[in-house]
Amino acid sequence: MAEEELIQTPKGMHDQMPEDCAYFSRIENACRRLAKDYRFDRIDFPILENAALFKKGTGETSDIVEKQMYTLRTKSGEILALRPEGTPSVVRFYLEHGARTWPQPVKLWYWGPFFRYEKAQAGRYRQFHQFGFEVIGGADSTLDAQVINIFYRLLNSLRIKDLTVEINSIGQLAERENYKKALVKQLKKNQSDLCPDCRRRLTRNPLRILDCKEATCQEIVRQLPHVVDYLSPECHQHFQEVLELLGELNIPYRLNPHLVRGLDYYTRTVFEIVQTNDEEKKALVGGGRYDRLVDLLGGPPTPAVGGAAGIERIVQAMKESGRRVSYREKPEVFIAQLGPAAKKEAMRLFEELRQRGIKVAEAFGRDSLNAQLKRADRLGVKYVVIIGQKEALEETITLKTMSTGQQRLVKRSQAVSLIKKRL
Ligand code: AMP
Numbered sequence: 112m113a114e115e116e117l118i119q120t121p122k123g124m125h126d127q128m129p130e131d132c133a134y135f136s137r138i139e140n141a142c143r144r145l146a147k148d149y150r151f152d153r154i155d156f157p158i159l160e161n162a163a164l165f166k167k168g169t170g171e172t173s174d175i176v177e178k179q180m181y182t183l184r185t186k187s188g189e190i191l192a193l194r195p196e197g198t199p200s201v202v203r204f205y206l207e208h209g210a211r212t213w214p215q216p217v218k219l220w221y222w223g224p225f226f227r228y229e230k231a232q233a234g235r236y237r238q239f240h241q242f243g244f245e246v247i248g249g250a251d252s253t254l255d256a257q258v259i260n261i262f263y264r265l266l267n268s269l270r271i272k273d274l275t276v277e278i279n280s281i282g283q284l285a286e287r288e289n290y291k292k293a294l295v296k297q298l299k300k301n302q303s304d305l306c307p308d309c310r311r312r313l314t315r316n317p318l319r320i321l322d323c324k325e326a327t328c329q330e331i332v333r334q335l336p337h338v339v340d341y342l343s344p345e346c347h348q349h350f351q352e353v354l355e356l357l358g359e360l361n362i363p364y365r366l367n368p369h370l371v372r373g374l375d376y377y378t379r380t381v382f383e384i385v386q387t388n389d390e391e392k393k394a395l396v397g398g399g400r401y402d403r404l405v406d407l408l409g410g411p412p413t414p415a416v417g418g419a420a421g422i423e424r425i426v427q428a429m430k431e432s433g434r435r436v437s438y439r440e441k442p443e444v445f446i447a448q449l450g451p452a453a454k455k456e457a458m459r460l461f462e463e464l465r466q467r468g469i470k471v472a473e474a475f476g477r478d479s480l481n482a483q484l485k486r487a488d489r490l491g492v493k494y495v496v497i498i499g500q501k502e503a504l505e506e507t508i509t510l511k512t513m514s515t516g517q518q519r520l521v522k523r524s525q526a527v528s529l530i531k532k533r534l
Contacts, residue, residue, distance in 0.1 A: 123237030133438035162192040168199030170375035179227035193226035216249030245417030256356035280350035337368040376404040442472035445487035
């Protein structure tokens with residue numbers, strides 16, 4: 112008979128190993144601490160949203176919506192999408208729950224899985240995880256700096272090295288439209304040298320050409336005008352203030368005139384936090400100001416700024432900088448048992464020790480004392496409790512100190528407090 116083929120995870124989607132879950136917890140704890148310090152409240156929102164949210168918010172011509180969104184039709188005919196990013200959901204949340212009437216700005220953070228039908232490769236998955244920090248209802252440049260600062264401090268607290276903030280300003284809509292016109296005019300002269308994708312972008316979304324990875328396009332991009340030269344005095348001033356604040360906060364930044372981040376809703380500040388080493392540059396965080404998004408989603412014009420970090424990329428960076436996170440706590444005490452009455456007693460003692468906060472291990476599924484002691488040795492515990500038939504009957508335990516090999520008989524009633532005292 113032919114062997115059944117094993118069903119595996121879908122392409123670009125991964126199981127998380129216990130070790131990875133431990134890294135995730137470490138990062139989530141760091142987020143929680145920073146959220147508390149900077150007074151951001153945690154929210155969660157559905158993994159499935161109406162596809163229209165991303166079409167209107169993220170933009171129909173963005174790669175995320177045009178090429179990468181997983182959509183489905185429900186039995187009743189709704190068109191839903193697996194969320195490809197978090198920012199539109201946070202804004203929907205803000206509008207749906209009347210957060211406009213809360214004290215402004217509203218500071219929220221989130222954490223969870225996101226989905227994009229990407230070309231699966233190292234560091235780029237179809238299911239990945241992000242956390243985001245968003246500030247809605249504030250236009251001040253200090254908020255742009257605060258968001259960047261939070262992500263930077265967070266990566267720093269995880270001891271990730273070689274970080275740089277890349278930053279640019281893409282101005283407001285009118286300025287960007289002028290800039291786009293100038294771009295298109297110049298690019299049309301070199302149209303035939305652009306890659307097929309960029310030739311299409313020329314009419315649909317010319318700003319995307321600036322971050323094309325093709326060598327021939329990059330050569331053309333180098334000759335193009337910079338968006339900052341098209342900014343209004345107010346946008347210039349705002350950008351200048353953000354840069355000065357980053358300087359005050361000692362955050363290393365680099366102006367990147369080609370950073371545009373390809374989404375329609377961005378205005379003014381756009382940034383990425385990248386890790387650069389000799390071989391490559393990896394984006395860990397991306398974000399910016401999005402003064403248009405609340406408006407695009409049917410709310411009143413409301414300024415906002417935020418960003419999102421890629422959790423798998425952060426885990427990778429932690430591993431590469433030699434940061435180890437253990438996923439199993441080392442136990443202090445091992446309980447070995449021999450015989451049915453002893454096993455019951457051992458299980459009761461396990462609970463008592465555990466409830467007193469003692470880290471305790473067992474191998475109740477094993478009956479050979481030898482095998483249990485071997486396990487205790489491998490785990491490197493300080494003490495082994497041995498309960499045999501005799502001990503169970505006489506209401507005692509044998510306590511073995513592993514460093515000396517010394518054994519003593521202890522009354523069962525005194526066992527927990529004695530062990531607690533010794534540890
Ligand atoms: P974005 O939402 O595209 O601005 O991405 C923000 C961050 O999420 C990036 O800097 C990456 O660290 C991470 N990220 C985005 N897309 C993926 C993906 N397909 N796989 C893994 N991480 C991703």
